Amino acid sequence: MEQSFLAYLRGRTRDLRQVDVGIGDDAAVIRSPRSPMVVCADQIIDGVDFDRQSQNLADVGYKAMAINLSDIAAMGAVPDSAIVTLTLPQDDATIIAGDCYEGIIEAAKRFDVAIAGGDISTYDGPLAINVALLGHITEGGRPWLRSEAQEGDVVLATGQFGGSLRGRHLRPEPRIEFATAVRQLADVHAAIDVSDGFSLDLDRLCASSGYGVELDVDAIPIHPDAVAMSAKSGKSAFHHAWSDGEDFELLLSVSPEDADRLLSATLPAPITAVGKIIGRTGLWKMQSGKYIRMAPQGYQHTE
Numbered sequence: 001m002e003q004s005f006l007a008y009l010r011g012r013t014r015d016l017r018q019v020d021v022g023i024g025d026d027a028a029v030i031r032s033p034r035s036p037m038v039v040c041a042d043q044i045i046d047g048v049d050f051d052r053q054s055q056n057l058a059d060v061g062y063k064a065m066a067i068n069l070s071d072i073a074a075m076g077a078v079p080d081s082a083i084v085t086l087t088l089p090q091d092d093a094t095i096i097a098g099d100c101y102e103g104i105i106e107a108a109k110r111f112d113v114a115i116a117g118g119d120i121s122t123y124d125g126p127l128a129i130n131v132a133l134l135g136h137i138t139e140g141g142r143p144w145l146r147s148e149a150q151e152g153d154v155v156l157a158t159g160q161f162g163g164s165l166r167g168r169h170l171r172p173e174p175r176i177e178f179a180t181a182v183r184q185l186a187d188v189h190a191a192i193d194v195s196d197g198f199s200l201d202l203d204r205l206c207a208s209s210g211y212g213v214e215l216d217v218d219a220i221p222i223h224p225d226a227v228a229m230s231a232k233s234g235k236s237a238f239h240h241a242w243s244d245g246e247d248f249e250l251l252l253s254v255s256p257e258d259a260d261r262l263l264s265a266t267l268p269a270p271i272t273a274v275g276k277i278i279g280r281t282g283l284w285k286m287q288s289g290k291y292i293r294m295a296p297q298g299y300q301h302t303e
Contacts, residue, residue, distance in 0.1 A: 021143060024208075026074040026193055027135075029143045036143060038077040038135040042067050046126035050170070057096060059170040061103030061129065067195065068133040069111055069174035070248040074193035076144035076179050077135040079111055084118035087128040100129060111176055141183060144252075149190035149209035153277040154259035158269045159249040161198045162226025162241035172248035177268040179250070185265055186258035197245040197298020203283055205251060212282045215275040215294065223247075243297035253277055 010023050020036060021029035027040035044067070046052045050060045065082065072079045084104060086097050097120060108115055113133070137143050158175050175193075182188060192205040198220065206212050217238070226240035233240070251274075254262065259273060278284070283294040 025146055026071040035139050036137045038075050040068055040071040041132040043130040045128045052127055057099035058103035061100035062107045063170050064129040064131050065104050065107035066172045066174050068131045070193045072135045073175040073179040074191050077137050079113045079135040081114040081116040081134050083132040085130040086120045088122045090122045093122045144188045144191035146190055146192050146205045146208035149211055149253035149277050151277055151279055153189055153253040154256050154273050155213055155275040156252045156271045157274045158271055160221040160223035161247050162223050162244045163229040164246040166225040169246035175250050175269055181267050186254050186262050188252050188254055190253040192251050194247045194249045197243045199242045199296040200298030202251055203296035211277045212280045213275045214278050214284050217285050219274050221272045245299040
C-alpha cells in the first residue's frame with residue numbers, strides 16, 4: 001500500500017509548487033542560495049517500531065535520530081539540524097520525554113546536529129517520536145538519487161545484513177562519514193539506504209532507475225546476527241540477510257572504474273560488490289548460464 005499511496009500523493013500534489021526532488025526518494029531536495037537543502041522525516045511508534053516496556057528509551061531516542069541520518073547519508077548529504085516532536089502517553093510523560101531525549105542528544109552530538117526545535121504533546125495513546133532532519137549537499141555537488149543508476153554499474157553495499165532485531169536496529173550506524181568520504185573519490189549514480197530489507201530496497205532503486213540487477217548472491221555480506229537468528233528461526237542466514245530489514249546500510253550504484261577505486265580505498269565502512277545493473281528489470285541471479293528471477297522480500301509498512 002505504501003508505494004501505491006506515494007504514487008497517488010505524487011499525482012495529487014503535481015499541481016502544487018515543486019521542490020527539486022520531492023516525494024519518493026530517501027529525502028527531499030530544496031534549492032537554497034548556497035547549496036541544495038536535503039530534508040527528511042521519519043516517525044517511530046511504540047508497538048510498531050519498538051517496545052518501550054522491554055527496550056531502553058535512550059536507545060529508542062537514538063534510533064529516531066539515526067534512521068533519519070541514514071536517509072541523509074543515502075542522499076550523499078551532510079546533516080545540519082533537526083526538529084523533534086514527541087507525542088507522549090499521559091502517564092509519566094516527563095520521565096519518558098527525558099529518557100528519549102538522552103538518546104536523541106547523544107546522536108545529535110555524535111553527528112554534529114543542532115536540535116532546532118520541535119513540539120511535545122500528551123494524549124491517551126502510545127509514545128511516538130518524529131524527527132525532521134535538515135542537511136545540505138556540499139558546494140558544487142549533487143544529491144544521490146534512487147533513479148539514476150546506469151546499465152553496467154556495479155552495485156556496492158556497506159556493512160553486513162540480517163538479524164538486526166537482535167539489537168542493532170536500536171543502535172544503527174548511519175553512514176554519514178562514509179558518504180562524505182565517497183564523494184571525494186567517486187561519482188555515485190544512485191543510492192538508497194536499506195531500511196525495509198536488502199532485496200526490497202535494492203528492487204526499489206532498480207525500479208526507480210528503470211533497470212534491474214544481476215546479483216552475486218554469494219557475495220552478499222551476511223551479519224553474524226543473521227546466522228544466530230537462523231539457528232532459532234529455521235530460516236537460512238541468507239534469508240535473514242535478504243529480507244530482515246532495519247540494517248540501515250547503503251546500496252550504491254557506481255561505474256566499474258569508480259567501484260574499483262572505492263574497493264581499494266580505506267573508507268569509514270566496509271564495502272562489498274554485490275552485483276551489476278542490467279537492462280532487464282527485477283532482481284536476477286545467473287545459474288547454469290540462465291537468469292533466474294529472485295523475489296524481493298522485506299518489511300511492508302501496510303498491506
